[in-house]
Amino acid sequence: MPATSQSHQPRRRRTYRLLATAAGIATVGALAAALPSSASAGESKSRPGGHAPSRYQDVQLLSFNDLHGNLEPPSGSSGRVTEHQADGTTKTIDAGGVEYLATHLREARKGNKYSVTAAGGDMVGASPLISGLFHDEPTIEALNKLDLDVTSVGNHEFDEGAKELARLQKGGCHPTAGCYTDEEFEGADFPYLAANVLNEKSGKPILKPYWVWKKKDVKVGFIGVTLEDTPGVVSAEGVKGLKFKDEVETINKYAKELQRQGVRSIVALIHEGGAPASASYNYDCDSPGAGDGISGPIVDIAKNITPQVDALVTGHTHAAYACTINDPSGKPRTVTSAASFGRLYTDTTLTYDRWTGDIARTAVKSANHVVTRTVPKATDMTELIAKWNTLAAPIGNRAIGHISADIPSTGTESPMGDLIADAQLAYGKQLDPETDLALMNPGGVRAGLTYAAKGSEGDGVVTYAEGFTVQPFSNTVNLQDFTGAQLIQILKEQVSGSNAAAPKILQPSTGLTYTLDLTKTGADRVVTDTIRLNGAAVDPAATYRVATNSFLAGGGDGITTLGQGTNDLVGTDDLTALEQYLTANSSATNPIAPPVTNRITIVQ
Missing domain, CATH: 3.90.780.10 (5'-Nucleotidase, C-terminal domain)
Incomplete structure (x- = not known):
């Protein structure tokens, strides 16, 4: 399938725009730094003699990962996060549930005309009964309502094989279970990216390798990969006929292709991750004395991905971190993960330079935020959950x-x-x-x-x-x-x-x-x-x-x-x-x- 550099256009018109009032969301552990020139992100500096827009434009990147079909609030420890307190102690906070995630994301987007939402894979698979019983159609519906723009595949997207993944993308009733409601399943409004997952026979990616988000004159490219070792963590039947390529090699290849197309701001969505030095979601892994911040496979991956890539959204390990890891040129680059099950989301500010078309990397700010359950529930999500729970109840x-x-x-x-x-x-x-x-x-x-x-x-x-x-x-x-x-x-x-x-x-x-x-x-x-x-x-x-x-x-x-x-x-x-x-x-x-x-x- 040829790659596309066109903005994603939903197949159907969304008929809602719920902007529920949420409690103020504090930014914790942001990685702030000065811009590399005399103009700040909010300063108007036009080309000489003209009235062009400001040179610098803040782009809001909201991201999450490893949702695993958790539409309802997860129970037990799966539904809590640990927060570091100013006095050195920690406390736990109940978190998660798409009714609350929707409210938080919609509140976060307010006032941000340039906002894109991305995910790091494992949106489906290993899901609770409300989604898993229906081959994760409910989760895809929820993600459409969340206005997710793009996601990478994760290993769990292959639990039922490539054909079922293609159905989740394109729509249609399940080949053996049929349709669960009077309406045929319409599939995902957003593209799944699978740059390093190849059809063994054709040698081509089974889904789009990358996608480009456009807003007026601002362009940001997204490359999506899953861990190369997916065959080691998925049943043989699920990856039959597929080949999984090296993450770094693949991302570097498509970063060059995007550059040739004039897309110089690039984000990699990588379903592979690391282990932070602290279990607290707001741990400042870049603070003095924090050591390396995170360890694990993502560290070597991050150190070898081309500097052309400006930020990494990761997943798989279900950990929470918003760190920087030096790229091959020695320049710090943001690497984030928002735990799992919809308990956190990451808010990253990418400062886009209109003159170069690239991200002013030293101005990137990123922090994880808790999906608290103290905000109003999104009514459209409540209705979605009720619909599927009604169908699941006799069995569940x-x-x-x-x-x-x-x-x-x-x-x-x-x-x-x-x-x-x-x-x-x-x-x-x-x-x-x-x-x-x-x-x-x-x-x-x-x-x-x-x-x-x-x-x-x-x-x-x-x-x-x-x-x-x-x-x-x-x-x-x-x-x-x-x-x-x-x-x-x-x-x-x-x-x-x-x-x-x-x-x-x-x-x-x-x-x-x-x-x-x-x-x-x-x-x-x-x-x-x-x-x-x-x-x-x-x-x-x-x-x-x-x-x-x-x-x-x-x-x-x-x-x-x-x-x-x-x-x-x-x-x-x-x-x-x-x-x-x-x-x-x-x-x-x-x-x-x-x-x-x-x-x-x-x-x-």
Whole structure:
């Protein structure tokens, strides 16, 4: 598909413009500096002898990332952010929900005639039931109402494959589920950018690689990429027929193309990120003594992207930061991320120089802002949520189990991860009584279960909607045979190779125990002689029947040995396995308790 440099034009006229009154939004940790010439951004300085507009024009860039279909306010820790206080303490703030996000964005745009809204990928995928049940059509509708102008793809945009992503872009009813309402799904008003995602046969990007925003004489180009390792974090079926190219190489290529077209102000939307030195969203990572501010993959990416790119909007790690990282010429460049689930948005001021067509980089200011729930709800979003909740309610409100306390999803070994692994082991034994153990990938545990009542469900009741939030991917439960030597290698691959820097610790079913020594490095962190199954040492020569989900069975998360099993048997989806386990092992009078996380002994 040829790239376009035309401004995005919606296919249909939007019939609303809600500007709800919001509380004043304070700018925190802005990165302010003087302009590189005698004229300031607000000063009128025309060309000699004329009455041209001011040389410098502030362009407001609003951005967010990793929404994951969270239309309703996220619950628990997923719906809170940490704020650093002036006295050195921190406090948590309830945040998120598109009813509030819409109000905040609309309030932020007031008085800014030059405003563009962009996103850093993972708008859909791993979504709560209100969106996921309908293949994320509700989220696309919400993003249209938010006046999103452009987004990059993220890895979760490929959960259902390239054809489904194309449908979300172009519209049309789902090929198997059909239409959910009387009106055919119209698709996204905004372009998805996939510059580094190529069709293997044609070698061309599957969607537009870039897009140019225009407002009168001001032009800003956007290049969108996802992480090169998308095949390592998405099921093999989801990326079938696709090739993912290097992020830096791709962005540099299209930056040159935009420059040739006369577009000199460029923003990269990158679905890859880093880890800030503080969990507080307003941490000033550029302050003296703050060190490097952020670490992780985005640092090397940022250091190598051409200086022609003026700012980076990032994502994937669900972290919050508004930092600068030097470009290859040694010049500071803004790099931002707005956490996840719509809890924050970033407001960046790009000062456009009409004489050069470029951004006055030293004048860029950026800060994250909380999507508080103390502002009025956007009524159009309330109506959208009510519409889809009405359709989802008969399925989502069905009780599937009872719990005696919160079952969290956090920690190297989490109670929720253990519970899912136990459910898959129990289901595996139904398929084949010889099943020995189950392993669950940590990234597939999207949330925990909360004991507190929600609506009218009653304390401790687990609904199908809550189960869907925990496991939204519709992976199948697969059985495979592995030798004991392969099983040992699988455990080592959690902490070595591509997982050496950021281990992906598999959640084990009951009966599998071992020690993880974090004082060591690489594969040595797994203490081999401590690996036990039901109290007996794992025999390298023996055969073990292992249950995993289909993502892991394809060698996902860089644990390639899991893709080498034999005697495959494919069962039902993983959520059904969890539902069956909860139903069989809990009741109102005998709720299931959170598993004790003692299967992995941590040495650190």
